[in-house]
Amino acid sequence: MSTATQSAYLVTALCFILALKGLSSPKTARNGNLIGAFGAAIAVVVTVGQRHLGHRPLIIGAIVVGAVVAVPAARMVKMTAIPQMVALFNGVGGGAAMLVALDEYVRLHRLDSTAASIAVAFTAIVGSVSFTGSLITFAKLQELMTGRPILVPGAQFVTSLVGLGAVGCGIAAVAASSVPLLVICTALSLALGVLFVLPVGGADVPVVISLLNAFTGLTVAASGYVLDNTLLIVAGTLVGASGTMLTQLMAHAMGRPITGVLFGAFSGSSTAGSTAELTSSADRGVRSAGADDIAILLAYARKVAIVPGYGLAVAQAQHTCRELVDLLESRGVQVFYAIHPVAGRMPGHMNVLLAEANVPYEQLKEMDDANPEFSSTDVAVVVGANDVVNPAARDSVGSPIYGMPILNVDEATNVVFMKRSMRPGFAGIDNELLYHPKTTLFFGDAKDSLSKLVAAVKAL
Amino acid sequence: MNNIGLLTIFMLSMFVGFEVISKVSAVLHTPLMSGANAIHGVILVGAILITGTATGAVQITLGLVAVVLATANMVGGFVVTDRMLEMFKGRGKAKAAVAAKDATDERPAT
Numbered sequence: 001m002s003t004a005t006q007s008a009y010l011v012t013a014l015c016f017i018l019a020l021k022g023l024s025s026p027k028t029a030r031n032g033n034l035i036g037a038f039g040a041a042i043a044v045v046v047t048v049g050q051r052h053l054g055h056r057p058l059i060i061g062a063i064v065v066g067a068v069v070a071v072p073a074a075r076m077v078k079m080t081a082i083p084q085m086v087a088l089f090n091g092v093g094g095g096a097a098m099l100v101a102l103d104e105y106v107r108l109h110r111l112d113s114t115a116a117s118i119a120v121a122f123t124a125i126v127g128s129v130s131f132t133g134s135l136i137t138f139a140k141l142q143e144l145m146t147g148r149p150i151l152v153p154g155a156q157f158v159t160s161l162v163g164l165g166a167v168g169c170g171i172a173a174v175a176a177s178s179v180p181l182l183v184i185c186t187a188l189s190l191a192l193g194v195l196f197v198l199p200v201g202g203a204d205v206p207v208v209i210s211l212l213n214a215f216t217g218l219t220v221a222a223s224g225y226v227l228d229n230t231l232l233i234v235a236g237t238l239v240g241a242s243g244t245m246l247t248q249l250m251a252h253a254m255g256r257p258i259t260g261v262l263f264g265a266f267s268g269s270s271t272a273g274s275t276a277e278l279t280s281s282a283d284r285g286v287r288s289a290g291a292d293d294i295a296i297l298l299a300y301a302r303k304v305a306i307v308p309g310y311g312l313a314v315a316q317a318q319h320t321c322r323e324l325v326d327l328l329e330s331r332g333v334q335v336f337y338a339i340h341p342v343a344g345r346m347p348g349h350m351n352v353l354l355a356e357a358n359v360p361y362e363q364l365k366e367m368d369d370a371n372p373e374f375s376s377t378d379v380a381v382v383v384g385a386n387d388v389v390n391p392a393a394r395d396s397v398g399s400p401i402y403g404m405p406i407l408n409v410d411e412a413t414n415v416v417f418m419k420r421s422m423r424p425g426f427a428g429i430d431n432e433l434l435y436h437p438k439t440t441l442f443f444g445d446a447k448d449s450l451s452k453l454v455a456a457v458k459a460l
Numbered sequence: 461m462n463n464i465g466l467l468t469i470f471m472l473s474m475f476v477g478f479e480v481i482s483k484v485s486a487v488l489h490t491p492l493m494s495g496a497n498a499i500h501g502v503i504l505v506g507a508i509l510i511t512g513t514a515t516g517a518v519q520i521t522l523g524l525v526a527v528v529l530a531t532a533n534m535v536g537g538f539v540v541t542d543r544m545l546e547m548f549k550g551r552g553k554a555k556a557a558v559a560a561k562d563a564t565d566e567r568p569a570t
Contacts, residue, residue, distance in 0.1 A: 009505075016499050017476055023495045023541075024484045030545040033495050037538040040502055044534075047505045053512035055520060062511075062524045063504075066531025074539035085540055086494045093500050093533030099526035100506045107510075107519055115463060210493050217496070220503045221473075225466055232506050233466060234473045239500040241477025246484070246493055253486050341486035348487040352544055 001050075008046040009231035015039025016235050020242055043231060079353060080313045083346045084141035087209045090216055091134025097219040098127030102186065104226050106179055114174065119222040121170035124182060125189045127219040130212045132193030137205050137212070140197075149201040159195040162188055201400075204261045206346050207250050211262075214243025253341045253405075286422070286434055288441040291449070294416055295456030297440075298324075301378035301414075303334045305370070307407055308354065310344045311384010311420065315446035318357035321383060324454050325363070331457075336363050338370035338380075338407050340388035371408050380412035384419065384446045390431045400429055415439045418449045494541040501534025 015035050022032020048059060070089070077085045101123035139145045152158075169185035172178070200208050217239025224232025251258040298304055306325060312318060325335045337359065343350045354364065365373065374380060382389055389409045392399040409415055410433050417434060419441060433439055442449050484492060507530045511523030 012502070016502075017480065019495060019499065020477070020480045020492075023492045024481055024488060026485070026488060029488060029491055030542065033491075033498075033538060033541045033545060036495060036499055037542075040499070040504075040534055040538070043502060043505050044508070047508045050512070053508070055511055055514065055523075058520070058524060059508055059511050059527055062527035063508075063531045066528040067535045069528075070532040070536030071539055074536040074543065077540070082494075082540060082544060083490070085536070086490075086497055089501075089533050089536045089540065090497045092529040093497065093503060093537075096507055096526045096530035096533060097500075097503045099522050099529070100503060100510055103510050103514070103519055103522040103526065106522070107514070113463075206490075210489075213493055213497050213500075217500045220500045220506075221470065223503060223506050225470075227506050227509060228466075229506060229509070230466070230469055232502065233469050235499055235502045237470050237473035238477040238480075239496045241474045242481040243493070243496055245478055245481045246489065246496070249481075249484060249486075250489055253489070347489035349490065351487050352490075 005046055005050060006230075008042055009229075012039040012043040013231055013234040015042070016238055020238060078316075079356060080310075080316070081142070082352075083206065083209070083349070084138045087134045087137045087141065087212075090209065090213050091131050091138065094127045094130030094134060094212070094216040094219055097216060097223050098123055098131060098186065100223050101127065101219075101226055102182070104223075105182060116226050117174040117177065119225045121174050121182065121185065123219050123222045123226070124186045125166050125170055125192075126215050126222070128186050128189035129193040129196060130215040130219060132190045133197045133212050133215075134193075134209070136194055136197040137200075137209050140205055147201075147205070150198040152198075155195065155199060159192070162192050162195060166192055200261070206342070207247060207258070207261045210243060210247040210250055211258075214240050214247060217241075217243050250342075250347060253347060286441050287437075287439065288443060291442070291452035291456040294440065294442055295453055295460060297379055297414060297416070298328060298333070298381070298453070299331055299457050299460050301333055303373075303377045303379075304328060304336075305374065305377045305380040305409070305412060306335065306337045307380060307382045307385050307389060307409055308337065308339070308343060308350050309383060309385020309388060310349075311418065311446045313344050313349060313353055313384070315384065315448075317383065317445075317447035317450050318353045318359075320447050320450040320454065322354075322357045322359055324450055324457065325359075327454060327457050336365050336370070336373065338365055338367070338373075338409075340367055340385070340407050341405075343385055343388050367405060367407060374408050374411040377412040379414045379416060380409040381416045382409060382418065383450070386419070386431055387429065389433065390429065391433055392429065392431070409433070410436065410438075413438065416442055418442045418444070418446055420445060491541055491544045494537060494544060498534055498537025498541055501530055501537050504530035504534050506530075 016039055019032045019036030022028040022035060074085065101120045105120045140147050166185055166188035169181050169188060173181035173185055197208060217236045221233050221236030221240055224236055248258060251261055312321060328335050337354060339350050341347050387401060389407050390401060391410050393401045393404040393406045396402060415433065415438055417439060504527065507523060507526035511520060511527055514520045514523045
């Protein structure tokens with residue numbers, strides 16, 4: 001590889017470091033991302049431009065195909081669907097890294113060092129897990145399958161067996177430099193990715209995406225070792241390390257240890273929502289009301305808190321929500337939004353949505369600022385959120401979500417829940433607050449309900 | 461490059477990766493994950509190199525599939541991240557306006 005190419009790769013590596021640095025502060029985030037894209041572009045152009053590269057037209061064609069598929073998908077995807085889009089892109093990246101290592105192995109059949117063979121086996125295993133694991137998280141978030149943890153009796157045993165099988169085949173493939181064994185290892189690893197993610201509960205999926213992202217990073221680093229390419233090692237390791245760190249931060253924001261997220265479902269104690277609780281409380285009475293009653297409650301309140309959740313996102317109700325808030329403010333009601341860090345499907349999901357509806361920054365309160373306000377709040381309106389306001393996380397030690405920081409909406413004088421149905425939240429846990437005497441339920445799609453409220457408040 | 465050289469790069473990159481992320485607000489977790497996701501799309505470079513020296517239909521096909529997937533990862537990743545961050549624009553302005561209003565107050569370090 002020429003010195004010019006190597007130098008270009010060095011520039012790219014520096015761009016990537018600056019990109020990550022930029023992305024960790026709101027002010028510089030957008031520029032950070034652009035720097036990263038710029039660095040990546042340099043590396044690709046220089047690589048394609050190498051003098052001895054064969055099959056250049058085919059390669060350029062393949063790049064065009066990839067870009068033509070990905071750009072419209074990324075541009076057009078609804079804001080609510082962005083988390084699964086990230087999962088999907090992560091998955092295909094893991095798949096690509098796995099293919100690169102396999103291709104190199106098939107070609108050389110025997111690598112010049114044992115270390116490189118181990119790196120190939122590592123890539124085959126971790127890349128495959130990342131690939132199928134990401135596809136399952138995609139399916140869960142896209143609601144192609146249930147978001148609940150899927151627990152099969154004996155699953156733990158099967159998963160361990162498949163995992164051991166994959167590692168065993170990997171070792172054997174390295175020892176015997178056998179291509180068929182490596183293919184079996186890859187097949188087992190693909191199955192492992194599915195088994196690994198199936199038991200993870202919906203609320204924990206974002207943490208798993210982040211972890212798989214770190215996995216893909218490490219896979220890329222291992223491919224870089226096989227190909228003797230420093231850029232891949234640097235970029236892959238950066239993502240692997242920062243991704244691991246980020247996974248921990250996210251798990252921490254949800255008040256859960258990372259091991260609880262990953263293995264909780266297996267031990268049956270944490271991720272899994274208990275369905276037994278649900279049946280016992282299904283017949284309990286709740287109080288529901290129509291738009292007119294709630295409009296009066298809101299219009300004559302002094303202070304109102306809006307607590308947005310996934311229901312708001314999925315109904316695309318952020319604009320209608322803002323309309324209602326503006327209307328209330330014009331009547332002299334003080335309104336603020338209480339934003340839980342993991343409301344929605346991803347950390348920061350609500351901030352993004354409300355920013356899209358041009359909600360003024362001053363009206364948004366993060367959890368730590370919002371919680372002291374609830375005791376002086378007349379009405380807390382929960383729009384399509386559930387788990388993030390569930391007092392069980394604070395009070396009930398046995399609850400699967402115990403320890404997760406929540407918004408203390410139960411301290412407000414009145415609580416209004418806008419929900420589509422009595423179905424529990426994404427974590428699959430019942431919410432005591434729904435049955436509380438100070439709680440009123442307003443059933444329906446968030447957007448419809450908010451429109452009805454806007455009309456009702458106008459008519460007052 | 462020899463093994464120790466590669467190992468050195470690996471270890472140093474790891475420390476940089478940890479350091480760079482150490483303190484991030486929850487609001488930026490998703491864009492940051494998405495940005496990191498785009499960065500590992502650089503496996504595209506590996507895919508191109510390997511396809512460029514491939515012989516035989518199997519190798520070329522594997523390589524080209526890897527190129528398509530890696531491009532989707534890289535390009536899609538950066539575009540999706542940019543879209544997410546675009547949404548913060550309005551917020552940034554509001555923030556700046558507030559900062560300008562309270563010009564007499566001490567500015568928080570960023």
